[in-house]
Amino acid sequence: MSKQVPPPEDGPGKEIEPVDLKSALEERYLAYALSTIMHRALPDARDGLKPVHRRILHAMRLLKLDPKEAYKKCARIVGDVMGKFHPHGDQAIYDALVRLSQDFAVRYPLVDGQGNFGNIDGDNAAAMRYTEARMTDVATLLLEGITEDAVDFRKTYNEEDDEPVVLPGAFPNLLANGSSGIAVGMATSIPPHNAAELCDAALHLIKHPNASIEKLVELVPGPDFPTGGIIVEQKASILESYATGRGSFRVRARWEKEETGRGAYVIVITEIPYQVQKSRLIEKIAELLIARKIPLLEDIRDESAEDIRIVLEPKSRAVDPQILMESLFKLTELESRISLNMNVLSGGVVPRVMNLREVLREWLDHRREVLIRRSKHRLGIIERRLEVLGGFLIAYLNIDEVIRIVRFEDDPKAKLIERFELTEVQADAILNLRLRALNKLEEVEIRREFDALTDEKDGIEQLLASEEIQWKTVAWDIGEVRGKFGKDTELGARRTDFAEAAEIDLEAVQQAMIEKEPVTVVVSERGWMRAMKGHLADMSALTFKEGDKLKLAFHAATTDKILVFTTGGKFYTLGADKLPGGRGHGEPIRIMVDMDNDQDIVSAFVHQPKGKLLVVSSAGNGFVVPEADIIANTRKGKQVMNVKLPDEAKLCVRLPVGEDDSVSADHVATVGENRKLLIFPLVQVPEMTRGKGVRLQRYKDGGIADLRVFALDDGLTWQDASGRNFTREKAELAEWMGVRASAGRMVPKGFPRNGKFG
Known part of the structure; x- marks a missing residue:
């Protein structure tokens, strides 16, 4: 650390004062943070406004831009705001003014605009020299009594004029219009609500100062967005959000099925979630359509005029509209999550996160204070x-x-x-x-x-x-506001409804997002996987890396899940649509999943949700496991069979299933490496979801070679090296019949020398 040198007592540097850098940075950063929090990003809990919005309304009042007066150019308003009250860029002020007039962005607009003020497609407003504005009735309510000493005034930035510290706020603006902003180290996000419901909750809070959050949420069941839509959030989650001041709401587009004749139909979207740009939403859906990510959708058209009308055309009349919409909700902004973070300035000074009751209480206390001040003034x-x-x-x-x-x-x-x-x-x-x-x-x-x-x-x-x-008078005032913006009025009617999200098979939705195409899954001895297009009949033409060869191949569809069983007793799940294509030799499975290097693939096959598997270790232990319990949703896979070296998983056999989804086999035939055959009832093998299993056949040396599950009445079949099938009837198998864990007897004459059933 260098020694601090004081400045000379006289000479050119005498006016320099040494300052500790750490202290200076802390002091100036804190000043900047406080300025951002209090004068830019967070709204005041009393009137729900940030300084720029408050200054715009105050300037419009001074310009006498009342609802019944003539419009004035926005450039004039912005000029007055910037010159007298808000020493920032004119574009920032104009953007704030424009937003206050947009009926798709603000639930109860404070500015009545004339001209091009932008649209829900995301187009910008015209330049301020072309547009005109005046206040709405909501703005006059916020300003009501401002000349009657209702609020404090302070000097403007140049101390030439006075500006209000807060507006009287006869309208519950904070929750009715919401607010959002990012400060330093904190942020706020408050969605719009229905003014009539807020007034009902405020009146209840006046009568019952200790009212529970549950009762207030009955009166204010959730946000009311200017763009409508449907909230599908659980009631318990909504209650938790309002109780803590933090949470979120799932909002979906409103849609309806429109018949077009002969059983065909289209889906028409009439409302989209709040703060979603319609043009960008349609672009996104069109991109997914081109990328074949939404195979159930044929086309999308925008037929909107003043109202929203987005038309979705399904691939065919057989497409389930619910599944189509669920897949779109999953992939696009037709379902959006709106956050709630009621971080506001309490008393205009202290930033803190409030719950619903505290926010309403802050507004009510402010209204009482305004009433007392106006009364004293009068x-x-x-x-x-x-x-x-x-x-x-x-x-x-x-x-x-x-x-x-x-x-x-x-x-x-x-x-x-x-x-x-x-x-x-x-x-x-x-x-x-x-x-x-x-x-x-x-x-x-x-x-x-x-x-x-x-x-x-x-x-x-x-x-x-x-x-x-005093409280009776405040309640009377709130009752007047409620009457003016009641649910029977055009502006006050609730636009956002509540509904339960439809119970849809997630598997069907997942498959709906994948175009169904036939593929042939190829697995090599060294663990390389690929998916060839179409169902190949001849596998002899397949090529592999030098020293590698075909292990197994099977037919599947891109919508299928592929299960891979390894010698370590783990099952891995892969989407057939995610497998590398047929060009080249594919990719090693170890790139796709977290599989240990000392393990190999035992088997791979298409997942059947209602199927059952018999898994067996090389030592001859095994058990039955339902396929529904072995799906792994992560790269790590799912440990199903517990094995320790030198023992390892060796066989995975699917149990044959009849038309009624029940297992059609009743016996198990096992062959050891010692060429001894044992047949015993399948019921002696337990069904488990994980474990070591039970001994199927006893060996002095070696382990199991092969296993087959069959119906005893149909006899036991095997195939020799020449491809010929041999069947032993039930009566002929009597000498090999026994109980599980027996040693068995030598295989019958004609059984393949490799010890496999074929």
Whole structure:
């Protein structure tokens, strides 16, 4: 570490002050982080707005852009916001303004735009010099009472103007319109909700301050997206999300089956998930279609005008629309996951993650604070007016004396104050009174106004003295908002529905995403695998690497799962569509799965979900295992047979199955390397999902050579080296019949010398 050298006391470097780099970086990074959190990324829990949105609405109010007024150019609005309140780029301000007007991005738009403000396809808005805007009724609700000391104001960045710290927020904007943003070390993501439901929950919370999250979620069952769609999230998951302030919602497109005649149909999508660009979605589906990843789909068309209408044409009328849609939900943004992270600024200062009750409570407390401040402001105005009216009444009762004092006294103000015990405000008001107001009717009006203001003052004082009356008033205000945006109104009607995800066979969906084509799976002695196109009849033309040869080959389809059994007792699962093609010699299986180098392939075959296998080790131990229990979803495979060297897995035989899916065999024939044959009932072999198995045949030396499962009534068949079949009937097999784990007897005459059944 170098020694710190102080700057010279005089000379060119005397103004330099040494600063510790670590402290400087910490201080400045913290300042930057706080600035980003508080002034850019996180919304205020009270009005649900970020500073840029708040400044846009405040500037539009100053420009008198009320809902019933004429539109003004967006360039004018952006100029005012940037020049007076928001010292950032004009494009950033305009982008925020545009989003507030998009009815597909914001559930309750705050800006009423005229011109091209973009669309759901992702097209940008026109330049700000071409578009015009004004506020909506929702924006006026957020600003309601801002001139009545409802909120604090602070100096702008150049201290020339004032801007509101927060808006009065008579509308539950945070949850109704949602918010998203990424700060430093934290982020927020709040989806839109239905305003009427939020008002119901807020009213319930006023009546029951300790209301449970469960009850509030009954009133606010989930988000309500501007683009509609269907939420298929479990209710328990939704409850957990609102209870913790973190979670997510699965949202699906809304679709319907449309008959086109003669049994044919098309699927029409009328709503897509929130924040999904329609054009990009269609492009993605078209790309998958070209790549043959969606074999059940024939074509896709966009017939949208003002409403969304995406038409999907199935491959044939036999295609199940549910399976087609499930495969699309799995592969595309027709199903989207919308996150919930209610990280907001509590009181406009402290960032924290709130649950549903805390967010509603923050808004309600803010509304009560606004009510109290507006009431005090109004009370001050009333008291000043009553003071003036009291002076007028004194003047009317003594009009002749007042006129004399005004005409003849040198200092009429001081004389009036002295003569009638008036305040300065009252004396000034009397001196400024016009002569034409000195008639009897004006006196009657003043008395009426005085009495009315006195009653209003009493009412406000009662409100300020009673918390119960304050909450009743807040509830009345919320009830008015609920009436304005009720579910029976066009804007307030719920757009997003809830449904259970259809129970679909995942296997069928998986297969629906693969085009079904015939293939021949080829496995070499050294463990190289490939899938040749078509069902090959002649395997003699197959070529292999030098020193390698064919081990086994079988017919399959690209939608099939291929099971591979190894000498280590493990089963591996491979998709037939994922196997390397027929060009070349394929690839070693060790590249596709995590198979040990000292292990070899025993067998490979097409998976049959209802099938059963008899697995046997070289020592002659074995058991039956259902195929449904050996599927491995990872590269590591699934250990099924427990073997220890020098013992290893040697045979894997599928049990024959009848038309009713039941096992049609009843006996097992085993042949040892000592050429002894044993036949015993299949029921003596246990069914297990994993283990070492039981002894099938006893040997002094060596182990098992081959095994066959058969129906005793049909006899035992084997094949000799010349390809001829020999069958021994039931009666002829009596001397080899025994019980499991016996030694057996020498094979019958004519049995193949290699000890295999063929």
